[in-house]
Amino acid sequence: MADQSIPPSPAAPRIIEVPxxxxxxxxxxxxRAKSLWRVGAAISGGITVLLVALVTFGARLLIENYGILxxxxxxxxxLALVLLNVWxxxxxxxxxWRYEIRADEADLQHGWFTRTRQLVPMxxxxxxDTNRGPLERRFGLAxxxxxxxxxxxMIPALADNVAADVRDRIATLANVHDDI
Amino acid sequence: xxxxxxxxxxxxxMASIPxxxxxxxxxxxxxxxxxxxSINWQRMSPKFIIVGTLRNLRGMIVPAIFVLLTSGGLSGxxxxxxxxxxxxxxxxxxxxxxxxxxxxxxxxxxxxxxLVVRSGVIQKQERAVPYGRIQAxxxxxxPLERLVGIVRLKVETAAGGNxxxxxxxxxxxxxxxxxEQLAAARARAQRQxxxxxxxxxxxxxxxxxxxxxxxxxxEVIRTLSTPKLLALxxxxxxxxxxxxxxxxILQFGTELFPDxxxxxxxxxxxxVLTNVSVAITLLFIAAxxxxxxxxxxxxxxxxGFELRxxxxxxxxxxxxxxxxxxxxxxxxxxxxxxxxxxxxxxxxYADIRFESAGGSGGSEGSQGDSGVLFPFLPLREVEGLLQRxxxxxxxxxxxxxxxxxxxxxxxxxxxxxxxxxxxxxxFLMTVHGLWADQWIDTVSWxxxxxxxxxxxxxxxxGWARWRDGGWTVASxxxxxxxxxxxxxxxxTRTERIQRRALMTDxxxxxxxxATMRVSVASGGVGGHFALPHADASEAELLLARLGGPRHxxxxxxxxxxxxxxxxxx
Numbered sequence: 014m015a016d017q018s019i020p021p022s023p024a025a026p027r028i029i030e031v032p033x034x035x036x037x038x039x040x041x042x043x044x045r046a047k048s049l050w051r052v053g054a055a056i057s058g059g060i061t062v063l064l065v066a067l068v069t070f071g072a073r074l075l076i077e078n079y080g081i082l083x084x085x086x087x088x089x090x091x092l093a094l095v096l097l098n099v100w101x102x103x104x105x106x107x108x109x110w111r112y113e114i115r116a117d118e119a120d121l122q123h124g125w126f127t128r129t130r131q132l133v134p135m136x137x138x139x140x141x142d143t144n145r146g147p148l149e150r151r152f153g154l155a156x157x158x159x160x161x162x163x164x165x166x167m168i169p170a171l172a173d174n175v176a177a178d179v180r181d182r183i184a185t186l187a188n189v190h191d192d193i
Numbered sequence: 194x195x196x197x198x199x200x201x202x203x204x205x206x207m208a209s210i211p212x213x214x215x216x217x218x219x220x221x222x223x224x225x226x227x228x229x230x231s232i233n234w235q236r237m238s239p240k241f242i243i244v245g246t247l248r249n250l251r252g253m254i255v256p257a258i259f260v261l262l263t264s265g266g267l268s269g270x271x272x273x274x275x276x277x278x279x280x281x282x283x284x285x286x287x288x289x290x291x292x293x294x295x296x297x298x299x300x301x302x303x304x305x306x307x308l309v310v311r312s313g314v315i316q317k318q319e320r321a322v323p324y325g326r327i328q329a330x331x332x333x334x335x336p337l338e339r340l341v342g343i344v345r346l347k348v349e350t351a352a353g354g355n356x357x358x359x360x361x362x363x364x365x366x367x368x369x370x371x372x373e374q375l376a377a378a379r380a381r382a383q384r385q386x387x388x389x390x391x392x393x394x395x396x397x398x399x400x401x402x403x404x405x406x407x408x409x410x411x412e413v414i415r416t417l418s419t420p421k422l423l424a425l426x427x428x429x430x431x432x433x434x435x436x437x438x439x440x441x442i443l444q445f446g447t448e449l450f451p452d453x454x455x456x457x458x459x460x461x462x463x464x465v466l467t468n469v470s471v472a473i474t475l476l477f478i479a480a481x482x483x484x485x486x487x488x489x490x491x492x493x494x495x496x497g498f499e500l501r502x503x504x505x506x507x508x509x510x511x512x513x514x515x516x517x518x519x520x521x522x523x524x525x526x527x528x529x530x531x532x533x534x535x536x537x538x539x540x541x542y543a544d545i546r547f548e549s550a551g552g553s554g555g556s557e558g559s560q561g562d563s564g565v566l567f568p569f570l571p572l573r574e575v576e577g578l579l580q581r582x583x584x585x586x587x588x589x590x591x592x593x594x595x596x597x598x599x600x601x602x603x604x605x606x607x608x609x610x611x612x613x614x615x616x617x618x619x620f621l622m623t624v625h626g627l628w629a630d631q632w633i634d635t636v637s638w639x640x641x642x643x644x645x646x647x648x649x650x651x652x653x654x655g656w657a658r659w660r661d662g663g664w665t666v667a668s669x670x671x672x673x674x675x676x677x678x679x680x681x682x683x684x685t686r687t688e689r690i691q692r693r694a695l696m697t698d699x700x701x702x703x704x705x706x707a708t709m710r711v712s713v714a715s716g717g718v719g720g721h722f723a724l725p726h727a728d729a730s731e732a733e734l735l736l737a738r739l740g741g742p743r744h745x746x747x748x749x750x751x752x753x754x755x756x757x758x759x760x761x762x
Contacts, residue, residue, distance in 0.1 A: 128697050130736070132692070134740065139326050145316075145318075150317065161712075166692060185306060
């Protein structure tokens with residue numbers, strides 16, 4: 014078969030100046046991410062509280078002079094922390110997540126206490142995973158994992174179609190004929 | 194059902210790069226999330242269910258036998274045996290259903306640019322590998338699979354390991370067919386990107402990298418002479434563990450000596466043993482023994498060190514008793530790290546280590562590795578050696594970095610270096626004061642506070658870390674320098690950097706500092722480098738610079754004809 018099946022190469026990339034500083038990543042995660050994380054935190058937090066309650070109240074059977082105030086106090090403390098986590102951290106986490114898939118690299122910014130900004134060159138991305146757990150499926154979200162030879166980088170909680178678009182985009186932009 | 198790569202109708206043009214937002218971007222059908230391409234999904238061979246069930250059951254055999262034996266199931270009456278049989282049947286059914294579900298939810302297909310595999314029952318995963326990224330396509334036959342006549346197809350990328358794509362059950366000819374299609378798609382993708390017929394493989398793989406070089410192939414770049422070997426041992430950090438061993442020997446050595454020797458010791462003057470000077474002498478002897486042991490073990494490990502080059506591969510051999518050899522394809526080297534150990538730095542001697550990654554090349558990629566390229570050489574000769582061994586990384590190392598750490602970072606470096614020691618001494622004092630003082634009465638817990646006299650040493654270490662930290666960008670090379678205990682300088686090429694990152698905690702943000710992180714590919718655990726408390730603005734500039742010139746790309750999707758390879762029935 015002749016090579017007419019090979020399309021013309023994409024328009025030669027136009028080089029623009031090297032900016033002094035990289036612009037901030039422009040895009041946020043899907044807003045439903047907050048609900049997703051809240052539900053997840055509630056579930057795992059609930060299990061944690063149950064376990065703590067079991068242990069602290071159960072310990073009363075084993076240890077003498079174990080005041081009920083201890084059990085209530087500890088369980089209450091854990092419950093308060095869990096509630097705080099469920100209420101607060103999804104908001105914070107969402108607020109500080111930014112990503113952008115540029116022609117040269119993927120830019121991932123996240124974290125509210127420890128802020129991290131990762132740049133992964135397009136030419137170094139080997140493949141892309143799209144993961145959906147049962148919770149994520151319920152919300153119509155997916156997380157995208159970019160794999161390099163030095164490990165993965167993840168963008169959580171994108172809408173399904175956006176995740177697919179990100180993946181296709183990376184496949185298009187990835188400059189293929191490179192050694193690692 | 195034909196399983197050729199798909200045909201497309203022409204698709205919409207995308208002028209600039211549109212970017213995903215939460216609503217569907219223009220030009221992309223949201224239906225199955227694969228653009229306007231509809232994928233021809235295919236399943237594995239149903240024999241997977243059999244193999245999967247068997248495999249899972251095989252994992253249960255040992256615990257099952259254990260349970261059977263301990264509960265006397267084999268010798269029990271027939272009712273008991275029936276119960277066990279019933280349990281076994283139920284378990285098999287459950288495992289079988291599980292395998293069935295796995296098979297049900299496993300699908301693979303091709304788009305115009307990538308191979309897509311969907312799997313997962315509860316946690317669903319979709320893995321997409323662009324054709325051009327495929328490094329190796331292997332067809333594997335495990336004995337269990339061979340029993341039922343299927344094979345496993347594995348598609349490897351440079352990400353390696355768990356990140357490979359595996360299709361666990363295919364009929365043999367279908368697997369080979371797929372393999373050819375993928376290889377053709379890869380070749381097409383590579384041709385397309387480079388705009389000209391690509392050389393099929395990078396030249397480095399002309400020699401199969403897994404062929405070990407003969408011990409005397411190629412030319413010798415450098416060897417380690419015996420005096421240098423002894424100097425290496427005398428200044429090595431192995432003193433630490435050796436000292437621990439020596440100390441242990443001395444402490445428990447009393448048990449080893451026969452009683453007659455003990456009787457010879459003038460015990461009337463035994464009070465001399467609590468004398469500090471005797472203790473110091475013993476310590477000195479222990480240190481001397483440790484030092485000699487360090488020299489000895491270094492000589493054993495690094496004796497006869499030889500670095501050779503043959504074509505585009507390096508051969509490293511060393512070891513007196515146990516001769517170790519490793520072959521390193523030069524093209525696969527990702528980074529070079531030049532280390533200056535504490536005791537050698539004043540004499541300007543260094544060691545060279547490398548990080549290399551697994552590669553393509555034939556059907557078997559070589560494993561990535563990290564190791565020693567040369568253990569002991571003058572700092573000023575490093576560049577020369579690199580020019581012969583790894584010319585892409587050759588650069589003078591005995592120079593200062595162009596970008597340094599800011600003044601306000603000094604405080605943090607000194608603090609983090611000393612705080613560990615202070616906490617440790619405090620811990621010792623607490624433990625001693627509370628519990629251990631009935632055993633150890635040569636020193637009181639208060640005297641342990643004297644250990645705090647060592648704080649200035651740690652303070653100096655913190656200062657040295659601050660002073661040595663920095664980087665230099667000399668395109669295409671990037672040098673990063675830091676100090677743990679010894680000073681290290683990493684040399685890599687900007688295109689080898691897999692990922693670069695900036696991390697800040699709130700305290701750093703307040704002081705406009707940031708931690709710089711860079712990762713290269715590595716077979717070993719290494720490959721990740723970090724420099725804390727750099728100036729945030731400088732670090733952001735570095736982030737931008739390491740990315741090289743920025744491109745604007747116009748994406749235009751055009752019709753792509755599928756290759757018309759005849760498919761097997």
